[in-house]
Amino acid sequence: MVKAYLRYEPRLVFGVIVSVDSNISYDPSGKHLLAGALDSVAVWDIKKGICSTSLSPSSGSSHSLAVTSIASSPSSSSSSSSSVASGHANGSIRLWDLSRGTCEATLNGHESAVTSLRYNQFGSFLASGSKDCDIILWDVVAETGMFRLRGHRDQVTDLVFLDSAKKLVSCSKDKFVRVWDLEMQHCIQIVSGHHSEVWSLDVDPNERFLVTGSADLELRFYLIKNELEEMDNSSKWEVLKHYGEIRRQNKERIATVRFNKSGSLLACQEAGRTVEIYRVLDASNARIKAKRRVRRKKEKLLAKTVEEGKENGNLDSLQNVSGMAVLEPDVLVSDVFKLLQVLRASKKICSIAFCPTVSTKGSLGTLSLSLNNNMLETYSIEEGRVEKKHTVELPGHRSDIRSVTLSSDNTLLLSTSHNAVKVWNPSTGACIRTIESGYGLCCSFAPADRYALVGTKSGTLEIIDVGSGTRADVIEAHSAAIRSIVPIPDDNGSVGSGFVTGSADHDVKFWEYQLKRKTETDSKQLTVKNVRTLSLSDDVLVVSISPESKYIAVALLDCTVQVYLLNTLKKFLTLYGHKLPVLCMDISSDGDLIVTGSADKNLKIWGLDFGDCHKSLFAHADSVMDVKFVHNTHYMFSVGKDRLVKYWDADKFELLLTLEGHHAEVWCLTISSHGGFFITGSHDRSIRRWDRTEEPFFLEEEREKRLQEMFESDLETNENKYALREELPEEGSVGVPGKRTQETITAVDIIIDALDTAEDELKHYDEHNVDQQNGKSGQFQPNVMMRGLSPSDYVLQAISNVQTNDLEQTLLSLPYSDALKLMSYLKDWVQTPDKVALVCRITTVLLQTHHNQLITTPAARPILTVLKDILHARVKEFKDTIGFNLAAMDHLKELMSMRSDAPFRNAKAKLMEIRSELSKHSGKLIDGKRKKKKQKNSSKDHVGA
Template identity: 70%
Template sequence: MVKAYLRYEPAISFGVVASPESNVVYDPSGRRLLAAALDRFAAWDPKRGLPSSIFTPASSSPSLAVSCIASSPSAASASASSIASGHADGSIRLWDAETGACEATLHGHRSAASALRFSPSGAVLASGSKDCDVILWDVVAQAGLFRLRGHRDQVTDLLFLDSGKKLATCSKDKFIRVWDLDTQHCLQIVGGHHSEVWSMDVDPSEKFLVSGSADPELRVFRVRQSAEDGEDWNKWDVLKLFGEIPRQTKERVQTIRFNKDGSLVACQVAGKTADIYRILDETEAIRKAKRRMHRKKEKALAKAVTAEGNGTVIDPLPAQDSQNPTVVVTDVFKLLQVLRASKKICSVAFSPSNPPKGCLASLSLSLNNNVLETYSVDNEKVSKTHSIEIHGHRSDIRSLALNSEDNLLMSTSHNAVKIWNPSTGDCLRTIDSDYGLCSAFVPGNRYGLIGTKSGTLEIIDINSGNSIDVIEAHAGSIRSIVLIPDEDGTVSARGFVTGSADHDVKFWEYQLVQKSDTDSKHLSVTNVRTLKMNDDVLAVSIGPTGKHIAVALLDCTVKVFFVDTLKFCLSLYGHKLPVLCMDISSDGALIVTGSADKNLKIWGMDFGDCHKSIFAHTDSVMDVKFVYRTHYMFSVGKDRTVKYWDADKFELLLTLEGHHAEVWCLAISSRGDFIVTGSHDRSIRRWDRTEEQLFIEEEREKRLEETFEADLDNAIEHRHGQKDDAPDEGSVGVPGRKTKETITAADAIIDALDTAEEEEKRLNELKEEQSNAERAKSQPNVIMQGQSPSDYVLNAVSNVRPNDLEQALLSLPFSDALKLMAYLKEWSLIPLKVELTCRVCLVLLQTHHNQLTSTPAARSILTELKGILYGRVKGCKDTIGFNLAAMDHIKELLAMRSDAPFRDAKAKLMEIRQEQSKRSDRSDGTERRKKKKPKASTQS
């Protein structure tokens, strides 16, 4: 009988606030900050310091790491997909900002996406990648528009110009390109940078474009406002160099961003600083230019006076230059503040919402130590207002420990200990400590033990979150802490054992200490025995009954001793590199060791014989543990994987992938229903046991298929890469790329065409051979589910995702394409399928144009479609125009109704003012008549 096992699947991931590989952006409202956390990203509320929503892909894989994020600039598009994320596998995902649901996945890039930007309307998305291509996507239709080729290296940034009609892109090939999106060609290639261009941005008024590289200055360009601009503009030029701004630091520029009103621009470098410049308006710039020319004139006059004394003559400055000075870039851009962070800055983003009173803008940073900070920028200083840091460690996680009830998780890092709820991922306590390499809960779950890199043993109170005592336990790093169990296998309050790099294994006992009469008693420990070893101790493990203790040494051996007498029992040797981890099964029969030689060895505890040596990981094995009361075990390694084994059959049961860096440690619950792993990527992942069964043979076949498909994909990508190494200058390509989904969709269309053709033949034969009565008794085709052949094929085409439709149609042979075109006339009569019909017709016509025009059977089809599709598209266009006009009319009516009380009040106010003015005019007239009457009497 084949043995079945229960499958473990990823449950939750926590501990990461912001990944250093991605950027941070604000949502359209400006109330939430979007920050990537490995393969997902979260929307944080900077004021509360809590995530309001988390965006997680359906499948979790290291290749899905978020590399860039973009948010739609207009809140009007928030009802549609207003957030886009680029991933390391080249895919682009569109998200609903309100529900957090992934609405579409777009495949087009062959390498990681490096830049994303929405158009001003939010309907078009531009993406740049490490494959040197730029792709334009239709967000509404969720499909690609076209691919722009021309850059010779990674595209680092891009932005829209001229209300979304043009696109500017920069690359590591040192050039900036300007593309016309209507004609889909490159208008201008801007050079001048001496190294890779890393970022650029344009102010909201599209007056200035600022680009930065590793050069010691920023380059500022003027953007052409209209085609009628005079000056010295070339006919096709969109950007013109305005000047260069010297930078304060020598590090390369990483991010350049303008604020909402365009009055500030932040230049963040690949270091700890960010320069904030203020853009002066035209009046201030002219005033500054006049002061500059005045100072220059004074210096010239001083030089002239000095020269006259020496008998030389110097021409003074022209009077015209001092009165009408030429404004240069330093007159417009003024260095306002230099922001200095505590750690390296990864990305910056200005908040689009209105800043608080008294400050110019709010600037948010993501640091490489897993922290998000928000600063308020003022004329005088830059001050920190908010910080998000309690939800993760500042560095990698070195040890994990679960309490006896499995409801608390303790993790250690280089400067802090955190207590988590493993069910929800919430951080409950943060305790400052030294660099913790190992940890354990004291029986009773009230205290915790931390073994540090400096050799100290720290005792912490879980409830209060304080460090109770620090004991100088060892002279070297403490590598392992193991609790001593009772004879029945349960954890007792007898004590624990520590192993250190000072060659000592020490036994400790608990005791309650009271420092003074007023103080309460607290836990302390005392050393009762010491086992001296000949080399550094790397790992310690104790049997379930507390009878044996195993010690792994730096000399690649494992020595087993009796706990009561500390006498030597067994020696396990066979590893070629030091043993880094080990564990003894709950029945005491087996001991497993993991080494830096990438192998797992399973030994018998009775005679010390090696049952099996398994090549487990492609890098060092960092931790291994048995599931309680079983011979199943989990191992983790530097190859970023978690593996599930059967120690009796020596079989690999499951490989769990999800971590993005080396996995240092793991902890298994007492019932084995979940495991927790900690990694160098600062994340903690929980894997839950499900009720789904797995079989060894099926998993082995699945791994072989995945390996074969991965090799096939790599060969295809390599072939594509060789063909596209040198694309044509400014060429345009197809936006999508061939994937497994597109091939499956093409196969589904071909099968539908074949089934429909057979059904049509069957119906024609019945029509010719049989009478109507007999034809009514004929059985319909079960596969077609009662549909006509045309509807069946239309259903198969409609089920293809919009982004995969073009590539699926490109994969069809000409014979099947001709069959598909025969149905287009009938599909065009369906009002809701006009757009799909036109798209299918356009792709097939572009792909097979020469063959279609030379095939007599296709000419009649094309002639009929020419008139039908034109009329149907014109009718749809008229309907859309009529609906838009009706919506505008309704909008005006609603605006009039909402303004009605204000307009009535305003009209009444105007009437009152008119009456008051009439009364004042009447009173003035009577007074003038009264003054004139006496004068008339005197004259008479």
Template identity: 80%
Template sequence: MVKAYLRYEPRLVFGVIVSVDSNISYDPSGKLLLAGALDSIAAWDIKKGLRSSSLSPSSNSSHSPSSSHSLAVTSIASSPSSSSSSVASGHADGSIRLWDLSRSACETTLNGHSSATTVLRYNHLGSLLASGSKDCDIILWDVVAEAGLFRLRGHRDQVTDLVFLDSVKKLVSCSKDKFVRVWDLEMQHCIQTVSGHHSEIWSLDVDPNERFLVTGSSDPELRFYHIRNEAEDADNSTKWEVLKYYGEIKRQGKDRVATVRFNKSGSLLACQEAGRTVEIYRLLEESKAKSKAKRRVRRKKEKVLAKAGEGNENRVLDAGQNASDGTISVPVILVSDVFKLLQVLRTSKKICSIAFCPAVLSKGTVATLSLSLNNNVLETYSIEEGKAEKKYTVELQGHRSDIRSVSLSSDNTIMLSTSHNAVKVWNPSTGACIRTIECGYGLCCCFAPGDSYALVGTKTGTLELIDVGSGTRTEVIEAHTAAIRSIIPIQDENDSAGAGFITGSADYDVKFWEYQLRKTETGSKQLTVANVKTLKMNDDVLVVTISPDAKYIAVALLDCTVRVFFLDSLKFFLSLYGHKLPVLCMDISSDGDLIVTGSADKNLKIWGLDFGDCHKSIFAHADSVMDVKFVRNTHYMFSVGKDRLVKYWDADKFELLLTLVGHHAEVWCLTISFHGDFVITGSHDRSLRRWDRTEEPFFLEEEREKRLEEMFESDLDINENKYAPREELPEEGSVGVPGKKTKETFASVDLVIDALDTAEAELKRYDQYNADKQNRKVGEFQPNVLMRGLSPSDYVLHAICDVQSNALEQALLCLPYTDALKLMSYLKDWIQNSDKVELVCRITTVLLQTHHNQLITTPAAKPMLTVLKDILHSSVKECKDIIGFNLAAMDHLKELMSIRSDAPFRDAKAKLMQIRQQLSDRSDGTRAKRRKKKQ
């Protein structure tokens, strides 16, 4: 009988506030701050410091190590429309996901880029989305239709930023190739290329009024351009010149520019450098800019006069003086007159991204600016006149650096994790952070009996006692002179409260400790520890473990060996040698029969603890094995490594059962619940992941076949990319097809071809039935049950509608010419349905552009195209008229609603005017009476 195992699946990810490789963005309301958190988007309520929701892609069961890393969020953009809750996220594999923030659901996935998406920008209405990538291409997407419009090619290096010019229907892009390009969205062509920067351009932005465009690079200056509108007069030589150089402003910092952004009102400009500073500039009004220019000209004239002397006064002409008649003209307004440095904001750590809040969170502030730092922190500053004050910080929900050790309590209700400067207590069921306690660089940890106290071994050799309930550090003991690498509790025979614990350090010592109670100054009792004996070794101790029956103690040394001693007498028992590099982790099974060791040589070795023989050596990971643990009362075990993988093994059959993919960096540690129903792993990416055991069984042969298929497919992809013809550099401002072929595209093509073949076979059967019916040879026609009662035309239409909107063009491009002709024969039937006019137009356009030469040489295609020409034009015109009528009706209804909503205010205003008039009449009457009395 084939043995079945229970599957482990990802359930919870916590500990990550913001990723280093992603930007941050606000939702249109300004209440939530969206931050990339590895492969998901976290929506933070910055006032409360809590995560409101999380936008996560569906869990991927793939065994490929790169599948998780390819889902990492690299860019975020939220729709500027206040009525929309659409959010776009770009990922490391080039895909783009559109999310509905109100439902926390992914609406669609757009595939077009072949490399990581670097920038996303919505237009003003939120109907178009532009994306730039490391593949040097720009793709324009229709958000409503969830499909790509066209691809713009011309940049020679990574696209770094994009911005829409909605007033002139243009798109401006910048790249690491040192050029700024202006694209006409109607002509789909590059109409202007701007040079001037001496290094890579990293960011650009335009103010809301679309007057100025600013670019930032590694140059010490910010370059500004004036945007020419179509209404402005221009001769033929400059009619394509959308951007006109305006001037430069020298920056205060020396680091390269990472991001430049205007706030929503356009009054402030923030320049984030690739360091710890953000320069904030004020955009002055036109009147203030003119007065500033006049003062500048006056000061310049005074300086020149002072240098030239009084005798040469008549020969001095300044920038604002007319040389012909000596009259003073209006001074030229420079960029330094318009933009004034307001504030230089400095932070404690390197800044990764910035975002202006579209709403003002507090009164008296000019704007609110949020920053993401590279130590997993979000900070929000209130910018006022002359100062910037920190208002909110999100930092408690994650560590500042990588997680080095994790430990579960005896009842699995709380969990401990250590990092370079803090210990955090978590609820493993919800992922909520309960306590944060400052401590040293913790390399190992464990709970004391009763779970009220915890022990932390640090890199400096100190042993720290933590009171979990109060969240305080009660005692710091100088236990070792070097780093403490391992803390192992000693359990008594009843397997209840522990008798003590053991520490192993790099100072060659293995120390035994026991718990004691001491009275404090207040008279209460407090837990403390005391060293009872020491085992001296001849090399650095890397890891220590004891058997569950407290009979043996195993010590792994830096000399690549493992020494096993009797725990009671500390006499030598066994020496396990065979690893080529030091053993970094080990564990003993619950029955004491097996001991497993994981090493820096990437191998797992399973040993028998009775004779010390090596049962099996397994090449387990692609990099060092960092931790390994047995599931209690079984011979199943989990291992983690620097290759970012978590692996599930059967130590009896020496077989790999599952590979759990999810972490984005090296996995340092793991812990398993008492009953083995869940596993928690900690990683260098600052995340803690929980993997739960499900009731879904799986078989070893099936999993092995899946892994072989995935390896085969990955090899095919590598070979295709290796031997594919190298693309030449794109033509200046060329246009391409927006999508790309994926596995889902080929699957959709197969379904469409199968539907066409089934429909064709059904039509032939029906024709044969009609011919036989005339001869009275058959009875009633029996339709094909696979068509589910649909006609051949409807059956093919159903297959076409199942293809995702963004993948339709690529699917049609993969259709053979014969199948394309079959598909076009059904278009005249589908056009009768008013809901499918747009779909028919898209199919017709793509097939005509793809197979034009073959169609004009195929006689059978001419009558079909003639019919389509007549029907398609009339159907499109009818659909256009209906849309126009509906738009006019909606505008009329909007006007009526505004009139009705204003009616109460108008009535109140009329009544108020009437009361004022009556009061004024009364006052005039009283004045007249007083005058008469005086007379």
């Protein structure tokens, strides 16, 4: 009987705040910050410091899906949904609905990692640049590529739209800036002058200036010429005109330049710890500053002339200078851009992003930074200072995770790094405690899980109080790094009253737990006492104890493993065989097997009874860093520097599963007591939880899958090699936006099968009609595979299931005979109103691809003639319908605006009525006063008379 195993699958990823290789971006509302977190996009609430959403691909994750670029659609903050685009290391682009957290589409077109993404101002187009030196323009609404722009000779580093998305400006590591006319699909200007790679560019919201940043010591500024401006024939194609340069304060290369939403600030991020922030003055203030500059220059010249005149006795030059007319000065770039502040971060800055909204009074803007130590910082930029407002640092370590361990009831997870110990909830990934510590290389929970032990690189043993989140005690245990902490189990296999530490100072020390009071008023606290010491001849790398406390195994730097009797410390066995030092080992729960993992990339399975090597397995492509047995089984997991986690059967010596997901070396792992899940920690600062499912799998199926994956990877590698052999593209050439993938090949096979099935069905139906005409009785039996659909509808369903972005590449891969069959169905499909656009796309691609063959094939002429008459009429009807609907929507918009303004108009009318009434009453009062005054005056006159 074939043995079945249960599959392990990834369930949770936590500990990563922001990746080093990705940029950050705000959503249109300014409430959330989008940051690339390995293969997902984390949506952070900066004020609360929590991750509200994680946009993760549904398919199995691997290092090829690492997020390399993020762009947010510039839709209004009142919009119910906003689109986010994420570029990945394999060249794919994913479009996300931020409100629902779902992936709306996957766009495949680039051969290498996506380096830059930029939406146009309406969010309808998306431009992407890649390491393959190409630029692709995508239609976000139709979820398809429009065209590919070729011309750069090195990777594209940044992009920006101009002139209402009619033009596109790109920069590259080839030291050039190119201006593309998207209507003509051609490069219309090449801007040179940079002496090194151009890393970033941006344009202010008013499209007056374009700034570029490179490894040069200056920021370069260009004036943008609009089509409305009058241009002479010589500069008709000149869109960018060099305006000037500003010398930077630092010498490191520029990584990012960005304007804020209002265009009043410019941030220049360098490939270090500083960001230079410039104030952008408006035209009037810039003119005032230019006049002040000219006035100061004139005063200096006047003072200099006075001194020279007194020395020479000639005052004519003084009169000439004083009589100079003050002309309108030219506004230089230094008059427009004024250095405001230099922001210095604690660590190297990876990316910056301006918040589109300003929340506090007196603040000019809000700038967020992503640091290379897994942190996010937000600063408020004011007139005279830069103040730090928010920091996101608690949900992750500042460096790689070196060790992880689970509590006895699997409800707490402890992880160590170079400066902190963190306690996690392994079910939710929430960080419960963060405790400062030394460089922790190993850790373990003490009995009752109230305390934890951490062995540091300096040789100290730290006792952590998990409940209060404090460091209870620090003990000078060893004189060198502590590399292993192992609890001593009781006879029943549970955690006992002591533990063992192994260090690079050649000692293995045995410790006992004790509860003591520091003072009489204090409560009892855990401390430890050294009871025995085993001195060895070389550095101790790892220690392991058998579950029945019978043996202790010690791996030394001399590539051997020494096995001792635990009670007497007498040498029992010596395990030879590894060519490089043993970095990890574990003993099975029944005490029969011991497995060792080494820097020589091998796993060796030994018997503890005689010390014989049962099997040597080539396990990983790099050093094996940790290995653990599943409790009460001979199944084991191993991790290595090759980023992989592998699942083994130690009895059959078979590889069961290979789990991908980590993006860097995997340092450590820990398995739950029941084996239902395990945790891994990596150099990419992520902690991943893998759960056992109820889905069974068989070894033969897994072997076939691995062979198929190897075959597909070889095909992709060969295709890339052939692509590299091709000549470089022509200057400014335009190419097809998509690329051939496994999905397009599968779609081609499905369409060909559907065409063959439909053709057989039509033949079968014609034969049935002939039989009926000849008097043969019988009922027509349709093909069950067609599920009751007609041949035309069956083929239409097959081609409608193809992704919009993959349709063009799928049609290009169709043979001519099948393309001709497909064209015969188009006249039926065009009668369906919602399929007119699809039919137009299919017809266009097939005519462009097979034009020469179609005009020479007699059988194709009737099809083309029918399509010519029907397609034009249907497209015109479709166009009229869209125009009618647009007009109706404009009319409805006007009605809604009138209704929304009606309350204000009514209120305004009421105010006018109240004002008129008040004026009437005030008029009556004034008239009454005047009458009284006249009567009083008349009475006075009468008395006087």
